[in-house]
Amino acid sequence: MRDVIVVGAGGGGPVVAAELAARGLDVLLLEGGSSHAQPEREWTHFENDAFNPKDGYFRVGPADRDRPAWIRDQPQNSYLWNVTGVGGTTLHYYGNSPRAYRGAFAGYDGADRDAYDTDHLFPFPYEELVPYYEWVEATLPVQTAPMGRKERVFFDGCEALGLPVQTTKDTHGIAFRPQENAILQPQGTAGRTSDSSLLVYPQAQGCTFCGFCAQGCRSPLKAPRNQFARRSTDNSYVPMAVTASAWAAAGRDAQLVTDAFVTQVHTEERGGRTVATGVTYRTDNDTETVREDAAVVVLAGGCVETPRLWLGSGLPNPNGWVGRGLTDHYLDSVVGTFDRDTGASRGPASAARAEFPGYGCLEQGGLPPALQAFSMSHSGSGIREMYDLGRGKRGAWDGVSGRLQGSELKDVMLNGIDRLLGVLVITADDVEPDNRVRLSPLYPRDEHGAPARVEMDFTRRSADTVRRRNFLANRAAEVLRAAGARKVYRIDWAPLILHTQSSMRMGADPATSVVGPTGEARAVERLFIADNSVLANSLGGPNPTLTTQAIATRTAEQIFATYFDGDPWVGAEAPVPSTDPRISAAL
Template identity: 40%
Template sequence: MNDPDVVIIGAGADGPATASRLARRHGLDVLILEGGAWHGNEKWPKPHADAGGTVSTDPDDLDGKLLDEHFTVKEAGANDPTFGYLRVGPADHSRAPWFRNIPQNAFLWQVSAVGGTTTHYFGNNPRGYPYAFDEQPHWPIDYEELVPYYQLNEAVTSTQQAPMTNKEEVFIEGATEAGYDRLDTLNVTETGWRPQPNAVEDPPDELNSNFDGSFSWDDGFRGDALAADHFQGGPTPEDAPVREKARKSSNVSWVPRALDTNTDETVGNVAIRPNAYVTDIKTDEGAGNLEATGVEFRDTWSGSTVTVEADVTVLAAGCIESPRLWLNSGLPDDGWVGKGLTTHWFDWIVGVYPDDAVEDINGEPNMDPFVGHNSAVRFDKPGVGGMEDIGMSPGLVSFANYLFSQAGYSFDVEVDPDEPWDSRGYVVGEELKRRMADYRNTKALLILTDDLPRQDNGVSLDDTFADEHGAVPELKWEPHPDDDAKRDELSRIAARIHKEAGAEHVHRCDWPPLFLHMQSSMRMGKVVDENAEAYNVDRLFVGDHSALANGIGGPNPTNSGQALALRTADRIGELYF
């Protein structure tokens, strides 16, 4: 597509939603440029070994059986940050991942690909808390403005109440015994627990413990297989077309919807080009401000550079790459570009349950955390944060439960007798083997803290190291004492829920920062205005999670990021077209 109306930088969670809305609602031609690979597209049958095609505009290019070949759901093959198919780096796997400088004990877990980090998310799709919009002093718009966009996004992504399996029933027992009521609203204003709103289709009615049929689309299987494979790409049902995969990550939901516009002469067109890493935002002098005129990108296979002109440019490269590109392009910085990053200051509270406690609740001696959605029930406390009940495959469990900590080795860490957990820190050696022997009756609660944006947290350019795309990003984040206090409060509630459900041992991991949920590094109200247009550069919009004005209170950010992107698309259409 030469000289589109709009060029969008990034095909992760938010870029495809923006593109679809611009084409369908406003009749615009849109080009999306994505630095990573495209899985499950016939033009790139071997996306990590061969350059493949150039651009895709046809929804018939999407091939679900090919996606099954690409997403094997093997844990190491998917999640290894160096060679996994879900990594941050070029599609060419003979080359190293892209380097980001993180000078602290922390871990960055993102994906560069069409679909972005939603290719390995759990599908958790709650809305942000109204409290974070209307009572915290960050947002220039009201929560009510996002509600119709939440509704649209939830319809496209099949967001619905998650089904309950054994591990969720144990959590519900603990939360109820701890005195918390069930919440029955999507717009949460009170404390309590509720089924997780998930962007995952329901399993078929006949799927139960006695099901012995095929899980193949070709044999008639529809919906979610309860395989807990979401973090490895979530390609079930087997053989299903891409758009019919149960978990509606961006590559499954918004990407096909965007490409569908090319089959309708009454709307605009959308083209998506992977392996296209944008290195510069082009500008001219405007009437007062600079004015964005397009971008320059680098083909990550050939190394050649291409310039695209467009009437409007949308930054949707994520909370790290969006500020990095802005700064590498030499655009104005008034002190907030890249700053104000929030992360939901995670922690991870593990409960190990005896067989009889599980059997008293479920009638079965095992929870089997690998059955069901990875997360299907949650706890909310607006103003503090929340938590999610988690079950995963064993490799991820051993890492998350026992091998990721800032506290030191558990045998060398004293536990305050007044705290409700029994151990804290790394678990290794024979003790790790003993803990993992209880895998079938072990599950965790992920703490999601309502950390607030602070100017000293965020992304800057490393002044000592550059790659083929310019100076690399340097990422720094430190919790404020207020954030620590919220995290401690939620961790104590989580431990109590475990104990009330009958856990015989509760372990607090005390995670270091994990950069997985990221928001607000290009904040609305600081870097962009209430339309998400840059204060200092006309016709340049930020259309990803970095535009969120804060951490939306702690809930998972995908639904809010996509809802805001849809609203931004409407503002672009109304302002310039």
């Protein structure tokens, strides 16, 4: 009998595991994918090797890449960009770690209050989450990103438009700023040379400016695992969890089991309440199933797998909100071409941003060539200037929005990756009940049960969401134009389901939420959720991972206090940083 079982070792699950293991609980951390224990051998800088959905090492599928990927049912034109393995989708995230906007929380009374999705707020004030933000920021750690050429180009455009500089972690109004990133600062030779022989630990420490963030961070070479530059959870919270006793005298190691796909959450009835009692998982060879029981179960499989597991387990869904309300920041891309070097391929991939509270935000983003070409050909508007699907728009960009193709795409790419600058539009979505995850009625069951069906539809966006996205796309084009772009393209992305949130949302209203303010499921006692799916809304636009990790810390504290008679710790002691030398590099 375990104290706690955590299902999923992505962005949120390892936070709960590390915090509770450090306080002496017996924690089992289960991950359906592999461990990626030797990234220097397993990962490359080749984009197809990483992202091919059939056999890439960041696909959604088993550790054995010769076996087929796991099926997802996607009825619309969309690309669902999830990752399995220890670290989850943080394996390919850019480390961007901004705090949410205040208007996404209960009790906000600012002048722009009505600009947010006020029907689906977090069930507590923003100020209540600040200590947990600070705890995670100190633990990862989160730091202000180093600046380079591409950031200077982006800032030139923002300054030319008269935007002010933001100097605080909290956002209070329209502004631009360096990114707050979970990436270690460059030290020694890092950031000063491209000679790989000089970018070896300990001579080089922190970010080496390689520019290949999306393919998984393995820099500096030969560094201990908890000294890798980007603080994805495989480099931060997971080493903390599995070596908890090394840095907390009363602690006990969490046990990490990989290639362990959970297929069932078990419950029993106690005094008229449904209570979680444990899980069953399949081993990687699919020849064995294992049952584990625990006092508390935490689901952290992500916005697709958590509702899939809930529904596949036959757990109660009395208000019908399990899997509903999926948001994806209605992403878009605006790209400028320049006659000068923009440095787009060098340094942390995304190190500058502009905030537009009530609308969302813009992020400067650098991509390697194949992903850049993909990003300019993934559109819901058809081919630019040739035809459209009734959606092509004009604005501050050149011509009609849409995907680049043929000679135009070739010419843009031949101009050079370092003469482009991409801006990611991240929209403050409204929570839409019909954008959802459910069990597929079409695909046959696989070894884990019915596959997930992910339904996202342009026609299901609220008018406010569409308005915000168009506003941000115009601001992005204006920034690029003011920075000196020769030509500006708006791609009008088809759904790129990347910043997924809210499919198991937390809320104050039992009629429209799956979990309450503590992170515990309303319909199942002793069952908690600690991944992006628990987020109440789209945060007003900012990237979701930091907020998920802050809420996961808060949830761990609630579990400890409620079911193990423990005392809260955030604010009462200093967090142990994930770079502490007492933490073993071995996973």
